[in-house]
Amino acid sequence: xxYVAVKGGERAIEAAHAWLAEERxxxxxxxxxxxxxxxxxxxxxxxxxxxxxxxxxxxxxALAIKQARGDLIEAAFLLRAYRTTLPRFGASNPxxxxxxRIRRRISATYKELPGGQVLGPTFDYTHRLLDFALAAEGGxxxxxxxxxxxxxxxxxVTGLLAQEGLMAPxxxxxxxxxxxxxxxxxxxxxRPLRLQALARGDEGFLLSLGYSTQRxxxxxxxxxxxxxxGAVTVEFEPPELGFPIELGEITVTECQMVNQFAGxxxxxxxxxxxxxxxxxHGERKAMAMALVDRAxxxxxxxxxxxxxxxxxxxxxxHCDNVEATGFVEHLKLPHYVDFQSELxxxxxxxxxxxxx
Amino acid sequence: MTALGYNFGYLDENTKRxxxxxxxxxxxxxxxxxxxGAREMPLPYGWGTGGIAVTASVIGxxxxxxxxxxxxxxxxxxxxxxxxxxxxAGVETTERTTDATIIQTRHRIPETPLREGQILVYxxxxxxxxxxxxxxxxxxxRMHALADYGLMHVKLYEDIARHGHVAISYNYPxxxxxxxxxxxxxxxxxxxxxxxxxxxxQLFGAGREKRIYAVPPYTAVRSLDFEDHPFQPVRADAPxxxxxxxxxxxxxxxxxxxGGRMFVCxxxxxxxxxxxxxxxxx
Amino acid sequence: MTLTxxxxxxxxxxxSCFRALLxxxxxxxxxxxxxxxxxxxxxxxxxxxxxxxxxxxxxTPVWTDGGPAAEAWLRFHAGCPLVAGPGxxxxxxxxxxxxxxxxxxxxTEEEPHRSATLILQVAALEQGEGWHLSGPGIEHVHRxxxxxxxxxxxxEWSANAARFPRGADLLLCAGTxxxxxxxxxxxxxxx
Numbered sequence: 086x087x088y089v090a091v092k093g094g095e096r097a098i099e100a101a102h103a104w105l106a107e108e109r110x111x112x113x114x115x116x117x118x119x120x121x122x123x124x125x126x127x128x129x130x131x132x133x134x135x136x137x138x139x140x141x142x143x144x145x146x147a148l149a150i151k152q153a154r155g156d157l158i159e160a161a162f163l164l165r166a167y168r169t170t171l172p173r174f175g176a177s178n179p180x181x182x183x184x185x186r187i188r189r190r191i192s193a194t195y196k197e198l199p200g201g202q203v204l205g206p207t208f209d210y211t212h213r214l215l216d217f218a219l220a221a222e223g224g225x226x227x228x229x230x231x232x233x234x235x236x237x238x239x240x241x242v243t244g245l246l247a248q249e250g251l252m253a254p255x256x257x258x259x260x261x262x263x264x265x266x267x268x269x270x271x272x273x274x275x276r277p278l279r280l281q282a283l284a285r286g287d288e289g290f291l292l293s294l295g296y297s298t299q300r301x302x303x304x305x306x307x308x309x310x311x312x313x314x315g316a317v318t319v320e321f322e323p324p325e326l327g328f329p330i331e332l333g334e335i336t337v338t339e340c341q342m343v344n345q346f347a348g349x350x351x352x353x354x355x356x357x358x359x360x361x362x363x364x365x366h367g368e369r370k371a372m373a374m375a376l377v378d379r380a381x382x383x384x385x386x387x388x389x390x391x392x393x394x395x396x397x398x399x400x401x402x403h404c405d406n407v408e409a410t411g412f413v414e415h416l417k418l419p420h421y422v423d424f425q426s427e428l429x430x431x432x433x434x435x436x437x438x439x440x441x
Numbered sequence: 442m443t444a445l446g447y448n449f450g451y452l453d454e455n456t457k458r459x460x461x462x463x464x465x466x467x468x469x470x471x472x473x474x475x476x477x478g479a480r481e482m483p484l485p486y487g488w489g490t491g492g493i494a495v496t497a498s499v500i501g502x503x504x505x506x507x508x509x510x511x512x513x514x515x516x517x518x519x520x521x522x523x524x525x526x527x528x529x530a531g532v533e534t535t536e537r538t539t540d541a542t543i544i545q546t547r548h549r550i551p552e553t554p555l556r557e558g559q560i561l562v563y564x565x566x567x568x569x570x571x572x573x574x575x576x577x578x579x580x581x582x583r584m585h586a587l588a589d590y591g592l593m594h595v596k597l598y599e600d601i602a603r604h605g606h607v608a609i610s611y612n613y614p615x616x617x618x619x620x621x622x623x624x625x626x627x628x629x630x631x632x633x634x635x636x637x638x639x640x641x642x643q644l645f646g647a648g649r650e651k652r653i654y655a656v657p658p659y660t661a662v663r664s665l666d667f668e669d670h671p672f673q674p675v676r677a678d679a680p681x682x683x684x685x686x687x688x689x690x691x692x693x694x695x696x697x698x699x700g701g702r703m704f705v706c707x708x709x710x711x712x713x714x715x716x717x718x719x720x721x722x723x
Numbered sequence: 724m725t726l727t728x729x730x731x732x733x734x735x736x737x738x739s740c741f742r743a744l745l746x747x748x749x750x751x752x753x754x755x756x757x758x759x760x761x762x763x764x765x766x767x768x769x770x771x772x773x774x775x776x777x778x779x780x781x782x783t784p785v786w787t788d789g790g791p792a793a794e795a796w797l798r799f800h801a802g803c804p805l806v807a808g809p810g811x812x813x814x815x816x817x818x819x820x821x822x823x824x825x826x827x828x829x830x831t832e833e834e835p836h837r838s839a840t841l842i843l844q845v846a847a848l849e850q851g852e853g854w855h856l857s858g859p860g861i862e863h864v865h866r867x868x869x870x871x872x873x874x875x876x877x878x879e880w881s882a883n884a885a886r887f888p889r890g891a892d893l894l895l896c897a898g899t900x901x902x903x904x905x906x907x908x909x910x911x912x913x914x
Contacts, residue, residue, distance in 0.1 A: 095520050165481040170447060173455075267459075267478040267782075269651035272579040398577055408649045411486030415566065418488065418518050422511045422548045422707055425693055426610035426629035429675045434604050449734050458780050461741050462813075465778075466836035468748045469892045469905035471859050475836040499745065501738040557750075586832035618859055618907070620888065640862070642749045657749045657860035657907075 109154050123147040132336075132365025133157055137406060138164030139266070139285040141335050141364050158287075162407045169266070178320045178329055182339045182362070183241065185315040189366075192242050193309035194343060200239030205314060206366075242310040243341050246356055253346060253357045274397055279381050280374075284363060286404030288370040294394040295376030303380045303392035307359065310343040314366050338363050340371035344379050349387050357386060450497035451529040456480055460498040460653070464644060467655035472617025473585070474568050479651040489522055490648030492545050492564030496526065499560060499644070500543055505533045507541035512549035512690065512707035519547070538710050548611075550632040552689045552711040555641035557658065563626040565647035568654060570614045570624040590622045593665060601670050610675060616663045617656055625662075631674040631690050636662040679704040684715035727762035729776055729800035735759070740777040747894070747903035752856040752865035754848050754902045761800070764792040766818045768844045771896035772796075775842065779803040779814050786812035788819045809839075818844045821872070824879045827891040835888035838906075846871030848897040855911040856904075866913075867902060869895055880910055 110117065124131055124147040134146040138161040146164060153159035189205025192198055204210075218224060246252040262277040270282065283291060298305035316336050320329040342359035359379025361371035380394035393399050403409060448454065456478075463477040482490040500506065506526055510519040514536040522545065523534050535541050538553040547564040555561060571581045574592045584590065593614055600608040607613075613630040617623045625633055626645060636643065636656060643656040656662060666672035677691045682703045689711055691704040706712035730736035736759035743755040763772030767789055779785050779801040786809050787793055793816070794805055806812050809822040821843055830838035853868025873879075883890045883906060890906035904910075 094515050094517070095524070098517060098520060098524075162481070162485065166483045169456075169480040169482075170451075170453060172453065266480070269476040269478060271476070398579065402578070407481060408486045411488060411490070412566070412649055413487075414485060415487030418547075419511050419516055420548070420627075421692055422629055422690070423611040423627050425677070425691070425707075426631065426675060428693065429677055430606075430608065430610035433675065434606060434608070437605060449738075454734065454737065455780060458737075458778060459782070461745075462778055462783070463836070465744060465748050465840070465892070466838070468745065468860075469907065470835050470888050471907065473835060473888060499742065501742060502735060582833045638862075642745070655749075657905075659862045660859040 109152070118151060120144060120147040120151060123150050129366060130155075130157060130160075132363075132367050133288060133370070134160045134164060136364040136367050136370060137161035137285055137287060138168065140164045140168040158406050158410050162410070165407050175321060175323070177332065178322055180317040180319060180335075180337065182313065182317060182337065185239075185313055185317050185337075185339075186334075187239055187313055187315040188336075189314040190239055190311065191309070192311045194242060194311075195245075198242065198245070200237050207368075239313070241313075241341065243343065243358055246310070246343065251356050252343075253352070253355050255358065270401055272398055273384070274401060276378075276382070276385075279397065279401060280360065280362070280378060282401045282404060283361070283374045283377055286374070287406035287409065288367070288373065290404050290406070290409075291373035291377050292369060294380070294400060295373035297392065298376050298380045298394045303383070303394045304388055305376060305380060306345040307342045307376055307379065308344075309372070310341040310358075312338065312340045312368060312371065314338040314368065336365050338365065338367050338371040340368070340375040342372070342375040342379055346386060357382065447529055449502075449530055450500055451483070451525075452480070452494065452497045456494075457498045460494055463653045464495065464498065464655065467644070467653050468642070468657050470621075471657055471660050472621030472623040472654060474647075474652040474654045476651055477653050479648045482648065484522070484525070486649035487566060488518060489545070489547060489564040491646030491650075491653070492547070492562050492648075493522060493525070493646070494648055495562050495644050495646035495653065496543060496545050497530070499562070500526065500530055500532060502530075502532065504542045505535045505540055507535050507538065507544045507710075508546075509544065509549060509551070509708075509710075510547040511692075512551070513709040515709060536710050537714075538708075548627055548629075549690070549707060550628055550635045552686075552706070552708045553714075554635075555639060557640045559641040561639075561641050561643045563628075563643065563645045565624065565626040565645045565652070566649070568624055568645065568647040568650050568652040570612075570622050585621060588620060588622075590616075593622060597665060597667070601667070606673075607666070607670070613672075614665050616665060618660050619663075622665075623654065623656075623662075629674075629690060630664065630672075631676050633662070633664045633672070633674060638662070677704050681706045681712060684712045684719065686712070686715060726796055726799055727764050729761045729796075730759060730773075731761075732759070736761075736773075737777045740773045743901065744774060744777065744894070744903070747901055748860075748892070748905055750860045750865070751858065751904055751908040752850060752854075752861065752867035752902055754850045754867070754900050757899050757901055760899060764796050766790065766844075767793050767796070767816070768818075768896045769899050770901040771816055771818075771842050771844050771894075774894055774896065774901065775803075775814060775816055776801055778840070783813040784811055785814045785816065786822075787816040789816055793818075812839055814840050814842065816842045816844075821876070824883045824891055829883075829886060829889040829891060832889065835890070838889065839891045840894060841891055842894045842896060844871075845869050845895050845897050848895055848900045848902050850902070853913055855913065856908050857911075858905075858908045860905070861908075869902075871897075877910060877912065880904070884909065 124143050131143050131146045134157055135141050149160035149163040190203045243252050265281050316334045318334050319332045321332050322329040340361040343356045346357040348354035359375040361374030363370045377394055383390050383395040463475045467475045482493055508519045508523040510516040538551040543560045545562040569581050575581050597607050611629045612627040613633055615623050615625050638659045640658050642658055645654045664672040680687050683705050689706045692707045694703045696703055739759050740757055743757055747755045757770045757773045760769040761772050763769050781802045783803055784806045785803040786806050809826050827839040847870040849868040851866050856865040892906055893904040895902050
């Protein structure tokens, strides 16, 4: 009977998962993709999954990408669901991006600056022409020319502006930052909490929001003060030791946007900062995050809050793609009980309308 | 530890403790939404993570778990969640409402009246009853603090003015203990009266929205209405084609493309129990 | 000082204790027996110690007047920070006398759940006699007799109830027995 057919069941689920496994593997005549290949050759996908999965582990991110068949949001979800079961030993010391081993560093606000501009491994200035040479396998890549940059100090652009008193100060705080993985978002959300949410937020969502601030939805006049990407040391200070120990190093991308600020009754006109920081090489995300961070500071800077990107609840509640994809996709689940109640209600209202 | 390498019930003990503290406060303040640090679960947000987190924090080895979705034990998501707990908690599962100590549900309350000693865990997609009228969470928090539910009364009144009826057929708002406006989760309004003074404990988990709330046993749960327009639960006007029930909530099943319909109980356990009693009587 | 053990089997013991706490809170005045008990140091009642092990951890400041042995035991097994002021605690474990209910964290109108839970050791708990309890969780009336409460308790309790939804919640413990009084419970003296 049809009634039975509409119900799912254990066997249906098992068969579907077996099919999924088969599709994941694809043509068995082709060699299977290895995690090492994903890690090495799809590095930016690995970086994005680590950032949105909020877990820095290249190997696990590569596994998640393989398991998710390349669906990066699904992979981020897999990584998050793993991360949440890990015991928490403590919080690392803040990473020092000042001391980054730079692989890329550019500023749009100065032509020349101490430490210079380092283009690094970028798509910028590539001509977006499909490279058919890549379609042929087995080609060797000639080594890129090298110049050591480690020894050159690279002060941050915002620091240079601050020396002149032109950058609104952001005094460091020793306060324990909130942790949105343990305490749900509360509003108004202060900046550490907002930055935390944005750092794991969806790249596409932040990109569009950041873009909207450039098109007049939010009062943005941004300049890229600096983008830097490279390795930073992660240190942890166990309370019983009293001194930090080095855990290793990770690659991060940092973006500092410099924005005009008209000043207020108490403050002279100066520049304010929008800040972005993501795991791995994630320049688009770091830039978008910096734009949105600055937009979300509207209220504390006394600017009118009118545009979507300036609305804390709107941005922070909707930037998490694991939450968003779950709820959008849950519409696939059966809703026939509620739909039935709607059917009965509409029929009732129509009967009464016809009776009148 | 279970065979999978995860803790009993999947969640770590710290997370369970945090959820347990939230649950006790939720019971102490009936209908009030307690925020909690919801974790990512191995099922997607929106697919029952809140209910799963609550069940995982409550369940023990001696429990018998029943999971229903749309009233049915055999719907795919119910099967999936039941399998999850069988794997990570090794608990006994059942499809019999009367045998279960914990019932996790999406969108329905079983037809068989629940008793003391049972816990009903609701999966809640959107815990805020006012969200369609006021999407700002900070603002709805203020309204709950002031018990300022005028917006909802106006909405119901406008429905009556336009349609002659309240046009809400599911997720019909209720007032708990005379104080807090609460979303009953999207159960059909037909099920609302079952919440009122229920002998079982009712717990609600909203994972994505990170809220937990509760209705203690024997607590007044009133569906909002007006004296001249009393609350009216709606049900298809037909008997179940399988067990003949005229009391149960019905699914409408389309049997052909020429308008053919049949109606069957949405509560599969209720329906099959009635059928087996009828067979035994024959 | 030697530390006595906590729960023998922490995961299931905490679970079964939590279910007793949940049942107690959901059905005020019904006396629960805690089955899996830690070896609590004097002067802690086993039920009170079990409740704290179940609920307290590094995220919950605890106040107690239980003395150094109790403090060391809680710090070790629950890992909870201990605070000096009753008003700063999420959980309080009182063995000597009851801190004034009005001095405890009662939460705010918007966040009444950010309120303290007082675990109070009493001399005896008996259901079916004594006070008449009513409110959520109670079908008609529950009866509960409590021995060892301060004389002004009922006045303090009604003042606590009057600030609903704010207010403190109470867990009464005697030996291995436990009963709860959430802020919603109304108490009438036996006539």
